[in-house]
């Protein structure tokens with residue numbers, strides 16, 4: 710079981726982080742004054758309106774974009790990333806896609822097969838390792854993508870709307886899977902979504918980002934009790950109201 714967030718050390722620390730695309734003299738910042746500490750083993754859901762800068766924030770943490778201002782501490786080993794589209798290599802099998810990530814990490818060839826099999830088992834795809842992406846359903850492809858991001862063996866995993874394109878039943882199933890894997894591996898997960906139910910279902914902490922500029926304007930801590938259906942529905946309504954208020958303020 711991951712430690713409680715309050716008692717664990719911070720593994721991601723953002724201070725006054727800002728990002729403006731293009732000329733800061735003429736363009737408005739997308740993100741401004743983002744202050745955030747994420748504890749080891751924590752599951753954080755980032756919620757916000759479309760275009761508020763959620764992906765930009767993940768890209769900054771991943772080092773894919775440079776901040777315009779502020780400071781950032783992330784683990785020296787870097788972070789793993791999982792996107793909305795599985796972006797698997799179509800000419801490789803599910804196992805081949807995972808093995809490639811292991812190879813890029815420097816895992817020696819003899820170990821790769823066994824490690825890939827373990828990861829396939831972890832995402833419940835042990836019997837589909839020899840299938841190519843086009844032979845898999847959308848949910849199965851996202852499982853392969855999850856196994857591939859775990860193959861990078863980084864403690865921090867960034868997930869950018871990984872289940873947004875899936876149907877509701879598959880998404881619910883993958884929520885269960887992800888929660889199990891998170892508990893099993895003790896990873897720190899930062900999960901972007903605009904789905905309030907998904908944020909309540911998965912997050913130990915849900916952060917609401919404002920729009921233009923994006924900054925953290927509210928946060929909810931969610932314990933096991935609050936994840937029970939009735940309380941979760943109340944929380945989801947509260948978050949929806951806050952999100953709507955933020956969208957109308959912006960409009």
Ligand SMILES: Nc1ncnc2c1ncn2[C@@H]1O[C@H](COP(=O)(O)OP(=O)(O)OP(=O)(O)O)[C@@H](O)[C@H]1O
Nearest residue numbers: 730731739757758759760761762763764765766903
């Ligand atoms: N490379 C870029 N160059 C210029 N503008 C960008 C770039 N990347 C993102 N933006 C702008 O920054 C803003 C925030 O985009 P971002 O993708 O981070 O939002 P988001 O909250 O993830 O949106 P969504 O929920 O719709 O995916 C948008 O207005 C977008 O057009």
